[in-house]
Amino acid sequence: MKSDQEVGRQVWSHPIWGPMPRSVNNHPTHTDREGLYRSPRLTDPCGHNMVVLELRDHGVIVSGKLSKGIPHPKIGPTAPNVPEMRIERFYTVVAPKILRPNTEYHVAVTTQGASQPTRVTVNVGGKQDAGGMFRTSDTVTVEPYTTHIVKLEIGDVGPGSYSLTAEGTGGVDFDNSTDLEYVHKSYSVFIQTDKAIYKPGHKVQFRVLVLTTHLKPAVTGALGVFIMDGKGNRVKQWSRALTMKGVFSGEVQLSESPVLGDWNITVQVVDQTFHKSFQVAEYVLPKFEVNVDIPAHATFKDSQLVATIRAKYTYGKPVKGEATVTAYPTIFSGVLQPIFQTPVRKVIKIDGKATVEFDIVKELQLTDEFERVVQFDVAVEEALTGRRQNTTAQVIVHKYKYKMELIKTSEHFKPGLKYTAFVKLSYYDGAPVRDDKNLVTVRYGYSYDHDNFLEQKHKLDKDGMVELVFYPPADNNQTTLGIEAEYLEMKEWFSQVAAAMSPSNTFIQAMVKTDKPTVNQDVEIEVNSTVPLKYLSYQVIGRGDVLVANTVPVSNSHTHKFRFLATYAMAPTAHILVTFLKDDGEVVADALDIQMEGVLQNFVDIEVNPMEARPGSDVDIVVKAKPNSYVGILGIDQSVLLLKSGNDITEEDVIEELHSYDAGDRNTHMFERRRKRSFFFWPGSATAKEVFDKSGAVILTNGLVHEYEPFLFYRSNVEEDSIQLEFEQESAIAVASSSDSEVKVRRHFPETWLWELEDAGYEAHKCNYEAHVASFVM
Incomplete structure (x- = not known):
């Protein structure tokens, strides 16, 4: 016979007698000074498990029963026999779920329903893997219906098991804790080489930039830097x-x-390690x-694929010679001997x-049964010297010249509140479809039938979109x-949008009203x-940190607006968590992700x-930046970049580094549209628990945080995995073959022209350098 825990997680049970558990029905319990906890497990004549709970602590009473087959209030979408709660005083503690060394850790504490202030002590501590204990804490006084941010200084702690604990006395008495996830990264280190x-x-020249999470020079003391050969x-x-x-510059002379091979630059900041290879x-x-x-994309109706070579x-003059162009469709196969089609040369x-032109049907022998990829291999031979240089390109041939997709503002809709989605029509190069004559027919319904x-047109x-x-009915x-x-001859069935879940069918929804949320402006x-x-x-x-927290009164209204000042620490993505507690203790929450x-x-x-x-001759270079900026200048021969790149620090590298501190989920559509206009996205939380999980936060409360954990079955598709592996191998082979060349080396000319560090001062800085024979990129 299966135990209660094995029956679909549907039975709510606790030991018959014993010390008070930390939580009941996901409601963390209070420190029981005079209370009583009883949890006898009963069985009715029909064999149903019944649980009777009684918890008395400062007016808190929880009692009721739950039968087998009725979903757990923490799990199921509805629970007719959920025990009724009557709690007059609540608390919520919201904090980051990631703990990092050498950073500030901020915790937001809120109380509700208390008649007097609550003295709250928040501490982070635990056992380090290397031995020893760590603990830091702070105590604040929180007035009723207000939010206070507690700041904790996290020192140079190593990996270990850490937890967040909050204790309250006075207005609301509680003692609650949760585990934190330790991530051993608190600095951003960028390594740049001249080539x-x-x-x-x-000579290998390199620079190391050691920055904080706010991209400011980090004060870390001495660094450990070493170079290892292949x-x-x-x-x-x-x-x-x-x-x-924040910058260390070094060099090493090669013998x-x-x-030969891949060398490595290793930088040790405190006890964190960063690498860069050349x-x-x-x-x-x-x-x-x-x-x-x-064109990167074409259709079968185009009949011809036209390539311009x-x-x-490098100094701009045209090359005379002969070009050999080879075109062939790529075929992905999971079998040992893949299907081969003779290339057209x-x-x-x-x-x-x-x-050069290639006929899609006659020469490439392609039909419009499914999407195909055609690869072009081009080799140009110089007439005078016979030196060759080659490259490759790909074009995807589609059945239609445009694509249709559904952009969801959330993966879940909330019954009783507006839900917005967009149908986007665009060409495969990203350009929107503009059509004033033909309409888009949309059909929708709240069922699978x-x-x-219902049908709409x-x-x-102008952006090729339909809002x-x-x-949805509040049902x-x-x-x-x-x-x-x-649209015209194209028809798309999109994936279903599921409904969010709440025991009481109560929801809130946050929306950004600012057109383009920008740093240093109100949102x-x-x-x-x-x-x-x-x-x-x-x-x-x-x-990954709580930056702003507040509690605002609302005059018994269904709608409310508030503002906050956007800071650099909120960029590139800010997670907005909005919550309120019902009188019965249910936590109603929503989250909003904003691209700054x-x-x-x-x-x-x-x-x-x-x-x-x-x-x-002399070349004047004027560099402009903010006063007292520290500017690094690199001038490199364009031919070196043609041979191999990846040595420099790009804006994309910096943005991706900032995202590495974010423990929340990322949405592809939001970042895809980042440069076009401001866009927001609801993380798509089905329950209140997911709101915090997907925003990278944890919550401690004596309210009900609804959670749903469905049973999932997953089977890996081995054939798809093998196809993907083969695709990666073929791509790697294609890239390797494209870099072969038979050209002679240039002698007695530097490949790195400039490698300087300059202080901008208070005015624009002007430098004078001697020119060399080549085209240089700065």
């Missing part, structure tokens, strides 16, 4: 490297016979570059530019929203509720005069 590939005898031998090291304004190899610089201009020297003359769907806006606004029976759309949030609100609490989480404009606090402009200069 990505070096020859024997070259065989793991330590070639050079700096035991106590010191930074200048004439070094170990390549040492025998190579020749390409004299010219070859590019293939071909361009070849020019054409040889043409080129004088800087040439055009497509025959009973919409015009496309769909739904008002427990509405569990899904089905949407399908049709307005509107909150709608299915029930009248008396108060509202919100927290703003950025880069103005991620970087500084700017840099470069002016070069003249743009073209004779060897040995």
Whole structure:
């Protein structure tokens, strides 16, 4: 016979007698000074498990029964026999679920229903893996219906098991704790080299930027920096490297016979390690570059695939010679001997530019049964020297010239509140479809029966989108929203939108009203509720930390607006948590993710005069930035970048680094539209528990945080995995073959022109450098 815990997690049970558990029905209990806890397990004549609970502590009474087959209030969408609660005083504690060393850890504490202030002690502590205990705490006084942020200084702690504990006395008495996740990363380190590939005898120059989570120079003391060759031998090291304004610059001279392969620069900041690799190899610089201009997407109706081949020297002159163009459809197969199709090869003359055409049906033998990928391999041979340079390009052939997709503002709709989605029509290059004549037919319904769907017709806006606004009934029976759309001959059935869940069918929804949320400007949030609100609490989480928290009174209204000032710490993505507690203790919550404009606090402009200069002449470079900026300048031969890149620090690298501190979920549609206009996204939380989980937060409360844990069955598709692996292998082979060249090396000319660090001071800084024969990129 199965135990209570094995019966679908549907039976709510506790030991018959014993000490008070930490939580009952997911409601953390109070410190029981005079209370009584009883949990006898009973069985009625029909064999149903029954639980009778009684908990008395400062007026708190919880009692009731739960039968087998009735979903647990923590799990099921509805629970007719959920024990009724009568609690007059509540508390909520919201904090980041990630703990990092050498950072500040902020906790938001809120109390409700108390007649006097509550003295709250918040501490973070635990046992370190290396031995020893860690503990830091602070005590604050929280007035009723207010929120207070507690700041804790987390020192240089190592990996271990840590927890957050909150204790309250006075207005609300409680003692609650939860485990935290430790992540051993609290610094952002960027490593830049002057090149990505070096020859024997070259000098390797590199810079290390050590920054805080706010991209400011970190004060960490001495760094440990060392370089290892391709065989793991330590070639050079700096035991106590010191930074200048967060920057350490070093170099190493390669011998004439070094170990070839991938070398590694390792930086140790406190006890955190960061790496950057570069390549040492025998190579020749390409004299010219070859590019293939071909649309990334085409349709079978185009009949012809037209490719334009361009070849020019690094100094801009056209290349004369012969171009060999090979086209063939790629075929992915999971079998040992893949299907092979003979490539179509054409040889043409080129004088800087040439055009070649391939017939989709006659030459490539493609039909419109399914989407195909056609690869172009191009090799250009210079007429005078016979040197060759090659490149590759791909084009995807589709049945239709446009695609239709559904952009959800949330993965779940909330009964009784507005739900918005967008049907997006765009060409495969991302350009929107603009059509004033043909309408988009949309059918939808709150069931799986497509025959009973309602139909609407919409015009496309200038962005190729149709805004769909739904008002789902406030009914427990509405569990899904089905949407399908049709445009001309294309018809799409989109995935179902599931309903959010609440034991009482009560929901709130947050929406951003500011057009383009920008750093250092106010952001307005509107909150709608299915029930009248008396108060509202919100927290703003950025880069994995609670930055703003507040509780605002509401005059018994279904709608309320509030504002907060956006800061750099909230960029690139801010998670807005909005909550309120019902009189019966249910936590009603929603979350909103906002993409912030103005991620970087500084700017840099470069002016070069003249743009073209004779060897040995002077070149003036003007660098503009904020006063007292520390500017790194790199000028590199364009031919080196054609051979190998990846040595520099890009804006995308910085943005991705900032995202690494965010423990919340990321949405692809929101980041896809980041540069076009401001966009927001609801994380798509089915329950109140998911609201906090998907925002990277934990919550402690004596209220009910609804949670749903369905049973899932998952089977890995081995065939798809093998196809993906083969695709990656074929791609790797294609990239490797495209880098082969037979050009002669240039001698006695530097590949790195500039490698300087300059202090901007209070005015624009002007530098003067001598020009060399080459095209340089700065």
